Amino acid sequence: MVNLQEVLETNKMVEEQTLDVRxxxxxxxxxxxxxxxxxxxxxxxxxxxxxxxxxxxxxxxxxxxxxxxxxxxxxxxxxxxxxxxxxxxxxxxxxxxxxxxxxxxxxxxxxxxxxxxxxxxxxxxxxxxxxxxxxxxxxxxxxxxxxxxxxxxxxxxxxxxxxxxxxxxxxxxxxxxxxxxxxxxxxxxxxxxNAPDDNPFMAGAFHGVTEADAIINVGVSGPGVVKKALEQVRGESFEVLCETIKKTAFKVTRVGQLVAQEASKRLGIPFGIIDLSLAPTPAIGDSVADILCEIGLEYAGAPGTTAALAMLNDQVKKGGVMASSYVGGLSGAFIPVSEDQGMINSVEAGAITLEKLEAMTCVCSVGLDMIAIPGDTPATTISGMIADEMALGMVNQKTTAARLIPVIGKGVGDTVEFGGLFGYAPIMPVNKFSCADFINRQGRIPAPIHSFKN
Missing domain, CATH: 3.20.70.20 (Anaerobic Ribonucleotide-triphosphate Reductase Large Chain)
Known part of the structure; x- marks a missing residue:
């Protein structure tokens, strides 16, 4: 059971470390x-x-x-x-x-x-x-x-x-x-x-046909809380680092569990899942990229970024699974460029590219998320970028996604303002070489051999 003491323990997280139920x-x-x-x-x-x-x-x-x-x-x-x-x-x-x-x-x-x-x-x-x-x-x-x-x-x-x-x-x-x-x-x-049926986060949420008539799903977020906790263990071993992330994720998820239980009771709708994704905002200190820097990277995108992100995701999930009866949705770190000031800084410094974001997709749910690209990017090139993301999910048996924004009339060097939680984004360069002949083939790419498990 969640008790009031656990809530009181999180007050500081809410007031000083931008913890919220997203x-x-x-x-x-x-x-x-x-x-x-x-x-x-x-x-x-x-x-x-x-x-x-x-x-x-x-x-x-x-x-x-x-x-x-x-x-x-x-x-x-x-x-x-x-x-x-x-x-x-x-x-x-x-x-x-x-x-x-x-x-x-x-x-x-x-x-x-x-x-x-x-x-x-x-x-x-x-x-x-x-x-x-x-x-x-x-x-x-x-x-x-x-x-x-x-x-x-x-x-x-x-x-x-x-x-x-x-x-x-x-x-x-x-x-x-x-x-x-x-x-x-x-x-x-x-x-x-591999879209999940119970994702509470937009734009990808839908109510799957395997779900009940109505359900309560809650998404929590606390990148600022995780970063603050890691500041206390700078220079410590990986064992200490992992344990700190796991314990912090446990506390954050317990807040989500409480909110989900209360919402379920008061609305008279069954509790579905907690999605314990680390979802950043443009607010200073509420950044997944800043967590990666606290772990030891000069910028997100530096060598070691994929390994650091893999460790972060794994420890968040281990802590979250212990804290909630039901964990689902995406439950992985989001790395949207426009919504994360640390990611924006990395792009502007030249530390991160579309190709590196694609590689990071292998260890989180969305690697090409809120990416502004030139408005004159050909449709076949956009389809090729989408196909690459789909292949990563298919072969690795995981959820992957792409949310691309071709900004008409703007190109590399320009910045686009979205406002509010969506922030702003520098327009990123796209590989200029054509994949049109590949994309214009008809049909589908078959499932990988390891999918046959019946």
């Missing part, structure tokens, strides 16, 4: 909303979300008040809309009406973001899947809170290269539609390999 996310199944009439589907979806999540904001504020723990976001994830709208939607514009409904429902209940405008196409695309994907640029441009994700690959099925090729085009369309705002809508779109 999100309470209610996962809601919309399978009961399916109908062949589009108007009826929209009515069902709106009513379902506004009924289940009506007290989300109120309960989050109560928990903040009662325990003094900041809860930064209230979010909703829903059944992939390609499944929900498949029977009623006859063209991409029909799916856009569902995006508007999601946006209105999220606004009505006080949710910051709603995820699940999604399609799962790792082996092939249905007609509905393809229509939803083609509707993404319009849907994201016309809504404020809707987030979209597409699962393009898995260890069991391989990589759907037709979908990978399509997503390169789609991403540029999203960028072009929001070019007057530095292509900001690309932040709301992420592609996955």
């Amino acid at each position: 999100t309470i996310t209610i996962g809601i199944s919309l399978l009961e909303c399916i109908d062949s009439d589009l108007k009826k589907v929209n009515e069902n979806v709106y009513n379902r979300i506004t009924t289940v999540a009506k007290d989300l904001d109120k309960v989050a504020k109560e928990i903040e008040r009662d325990y003094g723990i900041p809860i930064v976001n209230r979010r909703i994830s829903v059944t992939p809309i390609a499944l929900v709208g498949g029977a009623a939607c006859k063209k991409p514009e029909d799916f856009v009406t569902l995006a508007h409904t999601l946006d209105k429902a999220a606004e009505a209940v006080g949710a910051n973001l709603i995820g699940g405008y999604s399609a799962l196409v790792s082996k092939g695309m249905t007609t509905a899947d393809e229509m939803l994907i083609r509707s993404i640029p319009q849907a994201l441009c016309e809504t404020q809170r809707v987030c979209s994700s597409v699962n393009l690959a898995s260890t069991k099925t391989g990589i759907n290269m037709d979908a990978v090729r399509l997503m390169g085009d789609i991403l540029l369309q999203v960028a072009d539609r929001s070019k007057d705002r530095d292509s900001v809508d690309c932040m709301k779109l992420v592609v996955f390999c």
Whole structure:
């Protein structure tokens, strides 16, 4: 059981080390909303979300008040809309009406973001899947809170290269539609390999079909807490270093466990998982890259970075698993460039490149996250970058993702401002050599041999 003493122990972390619960996310199944009439589907979806999540904001504020723990976001994830709208939607514009409904429902209940405008196409695309994907640029441009994700690959099925090729085009369309705002809508779109059904973090959250009718998933974050703890053991052995990270992650996760249990009880919705990802913000001292520097690197990206990140992730998970009944989602360090001041500093110093970020994906869930790239990058090159990320996840039997932002009208040397938690990012150079002939092949890359375990 979590007790009040544990909460009191974290007060200093909250006040001085930017500890927060990043999100309470209610996962809601919309399978009961399916109908062949589009108007009826929209009515069902709106009513379902506004009924289940009506007290989300109120309960989050109560928990903040009662325990003094900041809860930064209230979010909703829903059944992939390609499944929900498949029977009623006859063209991409029909799916856009569902995006508007999601946006209105999220606004009505006080949710910051709603995820699940999604399609799962790792082996092939249905007609509905393809229509939803083609509707993404319009849907994201016309809504404020809707987030979209597409699962393009898995260890069991391989990589759907037709979908990978399509997503390169789609991403540029999203960028072009929001070019007057530095292509900001690309932040709301992420592609996955081995996407988890219970991820509370955006833009990749959706409510998997294996989940219950409704569920509470909580994402915690405490990179500042970990960094502060490591400052006390500078120069110590790896054994001391690992033990310190593990103990700190335990305490951080216990805070998330408390919030999840309280939210579950007060909302009358079962507790799902704690996602113990280290999610940075642009705030000074709230950086995963700064943790890597505290471990002993001059900058994130220096030789040894992948090893340090692997150790950090492993010890965070070991501490977190002991602290919570159920750990899930992504549960790994996030290394977004724009949202982490330490990562921004590393890019500006020339210490980190896209290729190094790709290598770091091998030991965390998202290596190409919130990466601003030149707006004239060809669609096939973007698809090639996505394919590389998908291959890492497929072969290593892990979740990987890419959230790329081709900024129309800007190039290397420019900086793009996203604001708030999204921060700013220097535009990173992209390999100029073509992969078009590879990307334009049709079909899929088969699953690796070690996937056959039945």
